[in-house]
Amino acid sequence: MIFSGRNAGLILTAAASLLPSIFAQTVTYQAEDATLTGVTVATASAGYSGTGYVESFDESTDQVTFTITSAETKLYDLGIIYMGPYGAKYTRVSLNGGAGSDVSLPETTAWTAVSAGQVLLNAGTNTISLQTNWGWYLIDALTVTPSTPRGAHQVTTALVNSNSTPATKALMSFLVKNYGTSYISGQQDTTSYAWVESNIGKSPAILGLDFIEYSPSRVERGSTSTAVEDAIAFNARGGIVTFCWHWNAPSGLIDVAGQEWWRGFYTDSVTFDVEAALADTSSADYALLIRDIDAIAVQIQRLADADIPILWRPLHEAEGGWFWWGAKGPEPCKQLYQIVYDRLTNYHGLNNLIWIWNSVAADWYPGDATVDILSYDSYPSTPGDHGPLSATYNALLSLGNDKKLIATTEVGTIPDPELLELYDADWSWFVTWNSFVEDATANSLDFLNRIYYSDYVLTLDEILGWRGTSASSTTTAAPVTTSATSTTRVSTTIVTSTTSSSATASSTGAVASKYQQCGGVNWTGPTACVTGTTCTAVSAPYYYQCL
Template identity: 60%
Template sequence: MRALIAFTALVLTSHAAAQFEKRIYQAEQAELKGVKVGTSVQGYTGHGYVEGFDEASDSIIFSVNSTSTELFDLEIVYNGPYGDKYTTVVLNGAGGSQVPLPATTEWKSVPVGQVLLNAGINTIELENNWGWYLVDAIGLQVSKQRGPHHITTIPVNKNANSDAKALLEYLGSIYGRNILSGQQDQASLDWVTQNVGKTPAILGLDLMDYTESRKSRGASSTDVDKAIAFAKRGGIVTFCWHWGSPVGLKDTNDQSWYRGFYTDATDFDIESALVDTTNANYTLLLKDIDTIAVQLKKLQDASVPVIWRPLHEAEGKWFWWGAKGPEPAKKLWKIVYDRLTNLHGLNNLIWTWNSVDPTWYPGDETVDVVSADTYSLGDHGPIAATYNRLLALANDTKIIAATEVGSVMDPVQLQAYDADWVYFCVWSGDFISGGRWNSLEFLKEIYNDPYVLTLDEIQGWKGVNTQ
């Protein structure tokens, strides 16, 4: 009997090992559109690799047979001798996820998230996007079932007030069970209410027009008042800060002052400003932070906790706070955190980091939530690759949010891929109302899906036990 048990265990172990065995598909054996097989760059596997991604329509189409509907981890084996690039991964001809291919002169494997394969023949297409890279193969492996999350709902600010504690606790209570709907800008949120028939649970706002470099040129804002009003309705608010550079605005016909948060619209150098604490530009940074503190204090006094997202999209480098790389950006983040928390006593903030690359991460001790902004026209996929990168960034100890999206994610796919975004926030204007990024019919489906929580469904969220 013992021998039979041992034999059975061996068979089961072997089956399990086979189940999770990686399957490799050579690029040169796939269907090639506008690209060709190369052999001059040594180190590839198989009989060659695929090169020539120089036209928008160029792609490789892999045919993959699956015996059942199952979730697979996908990786790309590539070489990137021409700098940082991107490819777009399209599953079964629908949607598409943008995947970064960092510069390398060696053949490397990069994980690109998961794909849900149907039983039968599936296609995985690598579309050009930002081309000039070499593709050797793709690898597929059945995804191992993810265990429970290990998130913390204790704010990083030890003096966080009861409002901030309640908000983080509430986010943790729905994490992996539901997703909160969100909308940037009051006018766009009102459009959702009027046209979809439901009101988002989260209102996204901006502290952009409260600092001197913009106010001195006529800018003004009532977003803080709108936040207080929405919170009185039982909603949740989140603020970003398109921080107009405090000095150095080019203010030309091509680069107007109101674009002053963009790297190309200002001469402000964050690296030199942070060299020491005595130079004039450092002082101007502190002045702007202090100005914003006044507005955040109004929210704190009104018992409004804020999902606070400063220095967003830093790793993109298109904003001046990220223009000089990760070290100045992380240094500025810590200055903002320290000044608002310890000098100004702002204890109503949920600190939300908004870059995915681990070299930019300022550290767990000043971050409550990790997040990403993603825009892919017409793609309602789960953004699983980005979610998984954020999961790894903080070792699954932080709640994860989709703080800006163009196209809303399909709740069915979110659950199938275990992409447990705690909320989405659609950007304003045409992104929500134009019909290209999100059709009205699709929005109605989203807002009536039980997985998606709306304003009427989160009433009383502050009553979550925070002990």
């Protein structure tokens, strides 16, 4: 996420993936036969189905509206057959006049089918509209196919870093254990976190923090941060910590009104060229990139010393292009991601990181070998749109071949847990960004109370003891939706959790330093603490820490 001044209109709520083969039950609705508003029927681009296609999506109110009848209330897969000769675009899909979601239409000069996610059609007559959004695309038809139950997820608990610490492995096992059966709550920044506790009476399970102020180009200008201390304090409560990094560019800060130095993570506020820097490893800018990564490594090491695993999301929202690390397209960004991974993992030996990738498009993906979790940051252009983001979820499911956990790592408006269950959108967790949680337009107080007290949403009091979760190297866990109104949760996970012991004297003679784990379920490390600290139960019997 960004701070004040971000163009919310660029933040997309759904993405598209290639459609699977069309089943016999698929019904195709021709665009030229639909209700047209501000658009026209054309025939110049050959290869369309029916008698034509629809074009001229150039005004914000232009749309094509399909009328669809369903015999029962049922979940359907939507597909759009389109051509995108003018570059990558987005269309906005809405059901029965609702808020809708944005679906990506990649550039193509051939008629192409993409997934538009899923819709829950009412028994009887429904309408589905495709509205301009970015515009300048051609629509041939809409396909509607009854959704079929999805099998169990083939998600692995094995981390890409085989040297990950026991606590890091336990965290991943805990996430996989709950994947498809719950939605773990989270909140960005300590001030907004406190607001949730005061106004909702519940504590989010995850605290989101940012390494932004540790960026050397900010430190040089007087910035300071307590993010690491905040993480240590939250860990002592038994919570889960996630970090992003709004990486202030290492050089090229424009620093004029509207492009101040503290906006140095934005593309429009820097002249730093990531592609050029990476092309010359002997350049000053390349050296500065390494310097910056090393500066963040110091802070991650502090957390490693405290035995705190991190849900780590570097180079987030890259495909949007609004941050400098994504400004030059996918290849430099993927190259930089691999450098960050190698530097932190292999050079600095930091083994407390769970690596999260945060772009949806396949050409931006750095690959399975360095990514543990796939994710998406959601800021619907319609405030209060609590939709399930099913198109985006399905795109990420395809990107990771259903072998990677998937999370909503930032949200402005929180997806409705009831819709997540209905749509089989098994997002692992959410982190509401800063004051969006306090914004009654994005998230009403009634809605927040409903989700925080939902049986499907896990809060801090319900995740204590996650450090005691163990697992074999592979697991499967998933829901299977049998109908639109009846959801059966199926968990075939082979994750197990045991209950045992608190701290005892160390049999090896090793001593745990301040903030390190010293006992609890499955703990095999040192149980004696350094002088001046005591092995203290943080969430007995699962986790004890030298405090």
